Amino acid sequence: MTEAKTSAPRARPLSPHLQIYKPMLTMMMSIAHRITGATLYFGMIVLAWWLISAAVGPNAYANVEWFMGSIVGRFILFGYTWALTHHMLGGIRHLIWDLGHGFGAQEREWLAAATIVGSVGLTIALWTVGYFVMGGPR
């Protein structure tokens, strides 16, 4: 008690922060899960805009179609597709962990790699299907 009164506050050890660690795949996947989640959160504005425009009428819907067909619109939609597939596969990975599986050193790495490969693959597959639905090469 006497020490607390006489000496200046001691510098206490801080818990190591993100920048201390070497970036690892599993850690990046954890961060990506959060970022994609937050992206999808704001992406719901686009969904609301699309649905409301459809409900309002053909002119409002034409505006949405024009924007979604533009470079910026397509970029947003492509990003949304990847964020959705990545967050979904990442979520499934978390559910596997919740059930008590997949904690081994190799399993963790495998699951992380599968999330990336799966989300990129699914995004490309969905856009390929979409390309052909839209009429394919003309």
Next chain:
Amino acid sequence: MSAPHRTPLSQVRGLGAARSGTSHFWQQRVTSVALISLSIAFVIIVLLLLGRTHAGVIQILGSPIVAILMLLFIFTTAYHMWLGMQEIIIDYIHDDWMKLMLLMTNTFFCCAVGLACTFAILKLSFTV
């Protein structure tokens, strides 16, 4: 769990300092399980609507099965994203007033987006 400052009643209830126990965690899991199939349905619906005229789009969006799937997707997503953003805010925002304000904004945003999407689907369903 045998911390001396905890009353026997709080130990029996097991709800912790936030008084809600594991309900946040559990609701996040329940909505995420539901969203696996609902997101797949949502993606298929969007693919079905690609390249269609406005008349074609509202006819499909307003049909009962598509509308019900869309509404389930919207409700579950609104709740899931409300829980998720709440967790992000609590993790990173340490200023009490800012935290309170953002937590409220999160609630307002999720309610507004959820209701806007719901209203649009219902309007399409009952006018087509």
